[in-house]
Amino acid sequence: MLGTSLSGLQKTARFRIAGALPAKVLADMLDFHISTFKTYANLAAGVRGEYPAIRAATTHQRS
Numbered sequence: 322m323l324g325t326s327l328s329g330l331q332k333t334a335r336f337r338i339a340g341a342l343p344a345k346v347l348a349d350m351l352d353f354h355i356s357t358f359k360t361y362a363n364l365a366a367g368v369r370g371e372y373p374a375i376r377a378a379t380t381h382q383r384s
Contacts, residue, residue, distance in 0.1 A: 339365045
């Protein structure tokens with residue numbers, strides 16, 4: 322399969338639509354937590370400077 326996993330393709334699809342639709346709508350439609358799509362939306366919009374803070378917050382939430 323060209324070295325691509327199904328999980329990777331799904332993440333890519335979510336990332337691409339995150340820039341087009343509001344995070345709340347996507348989270349409700351796909352049964353994800355809203356913070357997941359807020360993160361994707363921020364990254365899709367090119368707000369790359371926030372990535373370390375986003376990663377720190379997600380790592381902190383997991384603990």
